[in-house]
Amino acid sequence: MAAVAGHEDTRTRLLATALKLFTEHGVEGTSLQMIADELGVTKAAVYYHFKTKxxxxxxxxxxxxxxxxxxxxxxxxxxxxxxxxxxxxxxxxxxxxxxxxxxxxxxxxxxxxxxxxxxxxxxxxxxxxxxxxxxxxxxxxxxxxxxxxxxxxxxxxxxxxxxxxxxxxxxxxxxxxxxxxxxxxxxxxxxxxx
Amino acid sequence: MAAVAGHEDTRTRLLATALKLFTEHGVEGTSLQMIADELGVTKAAVYYHFKTKxxxxxxxxxxxxxxxxxxxxxxxxxxxxxxxxxxxxxxxxxxxxxxxxxxxxxxxxxxxxxxxxxxxxxxxxxxxxxxxxxxxxxxxxxxxxxxxxxxxxxxxxxxxxxxxxxxxxxxxxxxxxxxxxxxxxxxxxxxxxx
Missing domain, CATH: 1.10.357.10 (Tetracycline Repressor, domain 2)
Known part of the structure; x- marks a missing residue:
């Protein structure tokens, strides 16, 4: 349960971070790597939730x-x-x-x-x-x-x-x-x- | 003068052709080569008028x-x-x-x-x-x-x-x-x- 909650939390933070970066750089100007960096997680952690932008x-x-x-x-x-x-x-x-x-x-x-x-x-x-x-x-x-x-x-x-x-x-x-x-x-x- | 008129004419036809292809394929889906082919001219002829899409x-x-x-x-x-x-x-x-x-x-x-x-x-x-x-x-x-x-x-x-x-x-x-x-x-x- 704790692991699931953790994943849900990461997903929510990931989406909030993505929206922030999209607003600043546009969707085209935002990479999965940038989202990972901003969140302080690895790109693999982003991939766990979403395969593509x-x-x-x-x-x-x-x-x-x-x-x-x-x-x-x-x-x-x-x-x-x-x-x-x-x-x-x-x-x-x-x-x-x-x-x-x-x-x-x-x-x-x-x-x-x-x-x-x-x-x-x-x-x-x-x-x-x-x-x-x-x-x-x-x-x-x-x-x-x-x-x-x-x-x-x-x-x-x-x-x-x-x-x-x-x-x-x-x-x-x-x-x-x-x-x-x-x-x-x-x-x-x-x-x-x- | 005849040459200029010819160029003007090509430019006009080129833009009409571009609009037609843009409508059919979107701007992203249309290449300079496609415009040249549709017009029946060389890509160089398109380049004469426009350097980029x-x-x-x-x-x-x-x-x-x-x-x-x-x-x-x-x-x-x-x-x-x-x-x-x-x-x-x-x-x-x-x-x-x-x-x-x-x-x-x-x-x-x-x-x-x-x-x-x-x-x-x-x-x-x-x-x-x-x-x-x-x-x-x-x-x-x-x-x-x-x-x-x-x-x-x-x-x-x-x-x-x-x-x-x-x-x-x-x-x-x-x-x-x-x-x-x-x-x-x-x-x-x-x-x-x-």
Missing amino acids: DEITEAVVEPGLRELESIVAAAARQRRPGARIDHLLAGFVDVVVRHRALVALFSGDPGVARALEKHFFRKESFMTGMMTILTGPDPDAARVVAVHAALGGIALAGGAQELARFSDDVLRESLLDVGRKLLGRPRRRPAVPS | DEITEAVVEPGLRELESIVAAAARQRRPGARIDHLLAGFVDVVVRHRALVALFSGDPGVARALEKHFFRKESFMTGMMTILTGPDPDAARVVAVHAALGGIALAGGAQELARFSDDVLRESLLDVGRKLLGRPRRRPAVPS
Whole structure:
């Protein structure tokens, strides 16, 4: 058990170190050796967990994607279409803001973009679920384009270097506004007395 | 003169061929030799015009960037702030739609993204000019984020493979809607009688 815990710990530290180095040097500019050196372990110890840098990149983006998947599933369980959209939008914006560093990396770095793409293509049902909730049934072209622009715009702005000066809260509220405007959702829902 | 015209012609055909191959194989998957073969010329003939693939990539995106620069300049000459925004938005959307294939490439391919980035960083005044027109003076955070999301969302949606089925006109009108909503501009300006 202690050995397993040790391995889990190394894996977690390895991913945190990889993200740090990716941010500083880009995915292309980071080697397994650099990750090992920064961690103070041997390259063999890195190999124990990951055989390639692509595997590391995928593992770095995995938690955010998992969160998104459960947000889509929870949104789909809402009864009203508007509530489904609001739930998904709030969740998507929240994931983008909490993973700002990663999102910044992904919009700027081919390595992360490739890893994400592989994921998105593999899990087509996930993207389809997201689009179905946001466009609604039988959407016209304007709606489909608006949904694409909303998701893309939120992700790009969320990771934009020029917006790094804004706090998480300010960024979250501004990105929610972007989504609400494009998806035609009201700015604030009054609290419903229970 | 005839020789110069011949060279110009080869250069133009070379760039069109490069864009075609980039679209099919990605920038990374396209070699100078492939471009030469497709054109039916020697690799030396390609070298006469471009020494590296990066030079070709930059030359491929150059016309669109030049157009954007003159749109920003023309927008800046409008007297009313609203008219400046409308001019820039219409011009930006139009460039994105007319260069859809290139925009698709740039959002999906690291090579083109790098070439564009180099350009944007080199011409900082161009990006600053664009942002100044769209945000207005002393913008709050929400406005800055909305402008980023508008430009990013329009570019990403404009190049999205999933939206390739929409005609240029439908895409243009939908992207204009996206921009108007995020930038707070009215949907239609009534024709002013002269």
